[in-house]
Amino acid sequence: MVGLFHSDIKNPVLRWIDTRLPILTMVQKEYGVFPTPKNFNYFWAFGGLAMVTLLIMIATGVVLAMAYTPNTTMAFDSVERIMRDVNYGWLLRYAHENGASMFFIVVYVHMFRGLYYGSYKNPRELLWILGVAIFLVMMATAFMGYVLPWGQMSFWAATVITNLFSAIPVVGEPIVQWLWGGFSVGNPTLNRFFSLHYLLPFVLFALVFLHVAALHITGSNNPLGIEPKGPQDTLPFHPYYTVKDSVAICVYFIVFALLVFFFPNYLGHADNYIPANPLLTPPHIVPDWYFLPYYAILRAVPSKLGGVALMFGAVLILFVVPWLDTSKVRSAKFRPIYRVFFWVLVISCVVLGVVGSQQPVGIWVPLGQVATAYYFFHFLLLMPVLGKLERTLPLPESISHAVLGGGPLPNGVAAKPMEKA
Amino acid sequence: MRTLRPTLIGAALLGAALLGAVVTAAPARAQEETEPSVNWSFSGLFGTFDRAAAQRGFQIYNQVCSNCHSLRQAYYRDLIGIGLSAQQVKDLAASKRFPALTEDGQPTDRPGLPSDHFRDPFPNELAARAANGGGLPPDLSVIVKAREGGPDYVYGILTGFIDAPAGFKLMPGLNYNKYFPGHQIAMPQPLRDATVTYIDGTSNALDQEARDVVTFLTYIANPELEERHRMGVKVVLFLLFLTGLSYAVKRKLWANVHH
Structure with a gap:
């Protein structure tokens, strides 16, 4: 459609802009009056928290890059210079370093929320797929960022992770050398990791934009997992959810601040x-905590290729979750059996994290194998089969119906103030 | 309450699970003996450096540690942060000689400046190894951050030298330390009772010396610590206030919404 936009904005300057580029109308439509289910709990704040964290990471990262030197002989010292000589460099660096952890905490909660309330189901499959793509790019970004300080774990994590690709038959070795830019992890590796670590967050940003755009086509899911039936089920995003999310952001910042200011390491x-010392292998190479479950899956089978395949499979499997789950009911609230297994999945992921932090000996080996087996069982077998067999609980007629207690209110009750969820 | 309870339980479970993962993810230390837990002046939310202890610690570094260990991330001017005067720092830096070039390009040396990094005891790694039986004394700039256990671990190493237990095979040139992983450490015991004499008359028992030098090294590793703690307290207090405010606004706004 070509032609000027008919803007409703009164202010002549803003109207002039909006007529030519209706971005203000768009913001008003998507973030002002956007109809949002009124029954969100605070788990629905985590998408916004992830967005805030991405912005913090980009802001601190851009400034850090001004003082960082991506050279194997200078990288470590340049990070120390940031900590000591750059104005508030310690704050920027600790915020960026801990921001990565906070990002993963928030995104993991966001993902488990999606799994619990069936947020990936028709019509939100593409929304979910974009989310998994964000997660993948995020992991790559975090891994490369971890390499930049060029400490012992940076170097050896880079060596271990890039070496995973050598498990690929025939082309594995050439791929690894291509990634390294040489015959071992070295200066070319550090240079390209820095370049990509700066690039990928902007790819992330674009993916997040698409994720949000897709969300605004389908509308949000909600704790009941049923679509809003009309205006009585929704609220305008602003001010209701801008204010509610502000509360969540404040609490989130408190946790973030405690970590940065008091427990930064x-x-x-x-x-x-x-x-980093290429001649001295640390006794125990571990990735950052947020990769530990995947590290445990990697080591769950005695074959290198098998481990690598399982590890990548564990992430890639998420792409097809919308089709693995055959249940028509979204929210686990109405799926009594799935709800139990959801928590088993959470526990098995936590167990995998703990196993990943330990040396692969003794009880940790079978424990990691059982948890890995459950992880794949949950997605590949339980989700398709349970979706067909489970007797779900009756769904409420509408969101407001459920809120009001599921039926016409008896006389005496209606006078009482409503309970707040 | 009907919808609140499961949500809260879910939140608590998920939170506990994540926290559990984070806590246990801190890798287990493969040490037979855990180092002593010392009550440091700089620990806790309001922790600050005991200036006198840090200055005594610097005296030990200067007289003992600096014979082998570099502190190359630190500057002489950092000592102002533990209470030395600008003039003291200037005189101290000037007492060290640094390699330099004359105007016609001949090697010479010059007195140090407060803006100089602490001078390395050895000109290069080979010289350091040659002087230490093949071992390389690690740089101490961030040593308390570079070891699991931090200050407690460094304190443990300094106070952990004992005679090897009967039957323990000690390799030649190594020393027994009860807190060092594997117990065989190349560094000979650096501090004993009365290794230094403090000008302020403080007891120079080993325990005191070890505490002092660890306080100094923790300052060198975290020169921003006091500013960080001060700012953190303000930031958290402000955020608590803002949380209360935004929650009040949220309650008022949502008061008429049945949800």
């Missing part, structure tokens, strides 16, 4: 304060 690994 708690989630890190001490060995990364030792400069």
Whole structure:
């Protein structure tokens, strides 16, 4: 459609802009009056929290890049210079470092929320797929960022992770050398990781834009998993959810601040304060905590190729979750059996995280194998079969119907103030 | 309450699960003996450096540690942060000689400046190894951050030198330390009772010396610590206030919504 936009905005300057580029009308439509289910709980704030974290990461990262030197002989010292000589460099660096952990905490909660309330089901499959793509790019970005300080864990994590590709038959070795830009992890590796670490967040940003755009086509899911039937079921996004999300952001910032100001190295690994030394392998190479479950899956089978395939499979399987889950009912609230298995999945992921942090000996080996087996069982077998067999609970007629207690209110009750969820 | 309870339980479970994952993810230390837990002046939300202890610690570094260990991320001017005067720092830096070039390009040396990094005890790694039986004394700039256990671990190493237990095979040139992983450490015991004499008359028992030098090294590793703690307290207080405010606004706004 070509032609000027008929704007409703009164202010002449804004109207002039909006007529030519209706971006203000768009913001008003998508973030102002956007009809949002009125029954969100605070788990629905985590998408917004992830967005906020991405912005913090980009802002701190851009400034850090001004003082960082991507050269194997200078990278470690340049990080120390940031910590000591750059104005508030310690704040930027600790916020960026812990921001990565906060990002993963928030995104993991966001993903488990989606799994619990069936947010990936028709018509939100593409929304979910874009989310998984965001997760993948995020993992790549985090991994490359971890390499940049060029400490012992940086170097050895880079070596271990890039070496995973050598498990691919025939083309594995050439791929690894291509990734390294040489015959071992070295200066070319660090240079390209820095370049990509700066690039990928903007790819993330574009993906997040698409994720949000797709969300605004389908509308949000909600804790009941039923579509809003009309205006009585929704609220305008602003001010209701802008304000509710503000509360969540404030609480989130408190946790973030406690970590940055008082326990900045708690989630890190001490060995990364030792400069990288290619001749000295640390006794125990571990990735950052947020990769530990995948690290456990990698080591669950005694074959390198098998481990690599399982590890990548564990992420890629998420892409097809909308079709693995055959249940028509979205919210686990109305799926008594699935609800139990959801928590088993959560527990098995936590167990995998713990197993990933341990040396692969003794009880940790079978424990990791059982948890890995459950992870794949949950998605590949349980979801399709349970969806067909489970007797779900009756769904409420509408969101407002459920809120009001499921029926016409008896006389005496209606006078009482409503309970707040 | 009907919808609140399961949500809360879910939130609590998920939170506990994530927290559990995070807590246990801190890798287990493969050490037979856990180092002593010392009550440091700089720990806790309001922790600050005990200036006198840090200055005594610097005296130990300067007289003992600096013979082998570099502190190359730190500057002489950093000592102002533990209470030395600008003039003291200037005099101290000037007492160290740094390699330099004359105007016609001949090697010479010059007195240090407060803006100089702490001078390395050895000109290069080979020289350091040659002087230490093949071992390389690690740089101490971030040593308390570079070891699991942090200050407690460094304190443990300094106080953990004992005679090897009967039957323990100690390799030649190595020393027994009860807190060092594997117990065999190349560094000979650096501090004993009365290794240094403090000008402020503080007891120079080993325990005190170890505490002091660890306080100094923790300052060198985290020169921003006091500013960080001060700012953190303000930031968290502000955020608590803002949380209360935004929650009040939220309650008022949602008061008439049945949800």
